[in-house]
Amino acid sequence: MTSPTPFASGATVADVGEFGLVREFSTRFEQGPQVYVGPGDDAAVLRAPKGHVVVSTDLLVEGRHFRREWAEARDIGRRAAAQNLSDINAMGGRATALTVGLALPRDLPAQWVLELADGIAEEAALVGASIVGGDLTAGSEVVIAVTVIGECSVAPVLRSGAQPGDVLAIAGRQGWAAAGLAVLGRGFRSPRKLVEAHQRPEPPYEAGPAAAQAGATAMIDVSDGLVADVGHVAEASGVAIDIDPTAFPLDEPLQAVGAALGVDPMQFVLGGGEDHPLVATFPPDVPLPDGFREIGRVSTLGDAGVPAVTVAGTAYEGVPGHTHF
Amino acid sequence: MTSPTPFASGATVADVGEFGLVREFSTRFEQGPQVYVGPGDDAAVLRAPKGHVVVSTDLLVEGRHFRREWAEARDIGRRAAAQNLSDINAMGGRATALTVGLALPRDLPAQWVLELADGIAEEAALVGASIVGGDLTAGSEVVIAVTVIGECSVAPVLRSGAQPGDVLAIAGRQGWAAAGLAVLGRGFRSPRKLVEAHQRPEPPYEAGPAAAQAGATAMIDVSDGLVADVGHVAEASGVAIDIDPTAFPLDEPLQAVGAALGVDPMQFVLGGGEDHPLVATFPPDVPLPDGFREIGRVSTLGDAGVPAVTVAGTAYEGVPGHTHF
Structure with a gap:
């Protein structure tokens, strides 16, 4: 996860291309033992979980949820992951895997995208979760769609169970x-x-x-x-x-x-x-x-x-x- | 899934608001027996799967993957779901649940969003999968982020196993x-x-x-x-x-x-x-x-x-x- 960017300084997303970014992503992220098939196939495969499967999705849109001038790409990635991981946490679960969908303006620096993804992977690593897949596409503004999957070995804790006296x-x-x-x-x-x-x-x-x-x-x-x-x-x-x-x-x-x-x-x-x-x-x-x-x-x-x-x-x-x- | 739109004719996403849309989504989609907790909590929970968990994410961006003038919202939704469900199919798995993240321009008709979601749910129902959660946010263009989760009761079929003579x-x-x-x-x-x-x-x-x-x-x-x-x-x-x-x-x-x-x-x-x-x-x-x-x-x-x-x-x-x- 700490490998330097493989792209030329100043290279944009359009210069590197979808396949260039995907190839880099496919080799960049460490896959934990819970991952049976990581990035690069039609879908990722996780080994059978211990108990229930917990899942949550969040979208972050540039200018609404983050500003590139206020935060480094790596921190934006950490925050994007953290808010999703926190949803799994709030059910009493442990996250095992993330997928990351990115809509990216063509003139965005390719290195910014890698640093964003590194930030997501770093935050995920805090709980032992891996980035197992995703999707990249062009868009007119940066949109980050993170889905986190986890497992719950005891009954999940809902919002609805509070009792008087608690x-x-x-x-x-x-x-x-x-x-x-x-x-x-x-x-x-x-x-x-x-x-x-x-x-x-x-x-x-x-x-x-x-x-x-x-x-x-x-x-x-x-x-x-x-x-x-x-x-x-x-x-x-x-x-x-x-x-x-x-x-x-x-x-x-x-x-x-x-x-x-x-x-x-x-x-x-x-x-x-x-x-x-x-x-x-x-x-x-x-x-x-x-x-x-x-x-x-x-x-x-x-x-x-x-x-x-x-x-x-x-x-x-x-x-x-x-x-x- | 076939209930009529509850929103006033001509109401936009901004008129209805995030909570109005979320409330409608939370009650609109049928939850299959594989769903332990559907929309409305911090995360969705699926009952322990039969075997491995398969997961795939796709993004569709307006003007790049679909055009509102070329297709009905319902068909755009069906296609968005189909391309994700197909990724699970290609591993030999069966889809059980989807999450849907939507970035939406404020002036988009609220009914368009419901029809889109209905289309996603209809396609998912073909394989018995439920929409279990998602995220809504404002954006300058429509972005549809679908994640499909499935299960594989036998070993998943990868791209890498073809043998001479096959x-x-x-x-x-x-x-x-x-x-x-x-x-x-x-x-x-x-x-x-x-x-x-x-x-x-x-x-x-x-x-x-x-x-x-x-x-x-x-x-x-x-x-x-x-x-x-x-x-x-x-x-x-x-x-x-x-x-x-x-x-x-x-x-x-x-x-x-x-x-x-x-x-x-x-x-x-x-x-x-x-x-x-x-x-x-x-x-x-x-x-x-x-x-x-x-x-x-x-x-x-x-x-x-x-x-x-x-x-x-x-x-x-x-x-x-x-x-x-």
Whole structure:
């Protein structure tokens, strides 16, 4: 994965051609022992999995999900993989393989494409998954379509199983990526830690299978925003959930950005959606697995009977959930 | 799958919104017994497969792979699914699930998107596969990213196993889609049979598993062109393959189009690439499975030692293989 680009400096996608890129991809990516047939045939083949098969697809479109001037190709690739791997994580599964479909403008540097793919492969390698196939085509803007396949050796954890009395817990960083995006959006490059958190999220990949093993009743990864995603669990489970904001000590960089931009830094924590932590509910008598900490409680629906999320007992009127249209 | 559109006439993707479309998709598609968790959670979950898992991804970009003025949304969807399902077929597998990623211009009619998805689901239903998930996002042009997952209960058939002495055989129609595309490209709408063959290919979905069961040594689906794809088998297997052109009686519509356009209709057969028939090699003593007929022979490499495809013993200087850049 760390081999240098084989293409001439300045070569574009059109110069190298589809077959040139495919040939490079076919030999570039390490194939793990779970791969029976890797890239280069009509389809890839994975050895029979241990249990259920988990699958998720995400699209990233240039100018909407990433900007080439804000991030290196490698980081864009890592983020594209991370958000998909996180979906497998949120079911309690382990990813085994990815396919990558790319629509590419003809004048794009071929090296940019390789670095993008290297980033995807690097992030996948963190969980032992391989890039096993994909498709390349010309397009007027960069579109990255990643599909991740995984396996679940215990029952997958859905959004719909939260029970009144359960503990709400989180694993992973929350709010840093949103603060980093806010920084970039104002034209700044620091605090560096937050910008990096946006460019390269670090989902807690061990936490998903650990939560499933421990008996989590519901789970989701935070991608629309903490309150919005906890809301998805509340709705699917038919419960009310209260988030305790004091469970989120505001780290120094978040406070600094809040002060610099004149916003309450708590909005990054409650509204941010690109760190990909896991939020799960556990029966109250279950010891939380490593990496999880309590951030709230599940209760029965209130008098109105409407599934709802509150923050310290009151409705949260913050940043609305993200929509793509 | 045949429920009418729930959206107001003339409503665009932007009017309906991401959540409106996702909600409709989540309830619209029938989920087969192989699906444990369908659309709506972080990832889809399929029940443990019988054997290996097969996976393939294809991207279709508007203006490059399809034109909205040349085909109905439903047919574009069927074709998008067919070309992916065909890749699973070519390994000897059976498809079980698809994910669909769509990048959509904001002013696209919402109904067009539903019809596209209905077409994908209809084609998938031919083999018992379900749409289990996907992703929707805005984009400046329509991009359709389909990933198909299947299972292979016997060993998958690769491109690399052809042996000298093997019989080359084909299952399914070949050349009709290319002739139909040529017709459309000249602004005509008939012969209707050929235009329909382009708009809605009919891959021989039963033939792939049958060939694997019968002991096929190599297999590929024709998507780049017959000679080009047989060439991929020759190259991967390190053999020479001769195609017998007399094995392809020229059906009347092909002859008619050849005459009308002033081209040798055999070029549709030898160069065409969108019917998705299967081409497989079998040991000479194996009875060909239903649907296959002999079209050539595999032999050892010639003096030059270069894997090669010939047509009636001579090199074919026809339409070059398709490239996307």
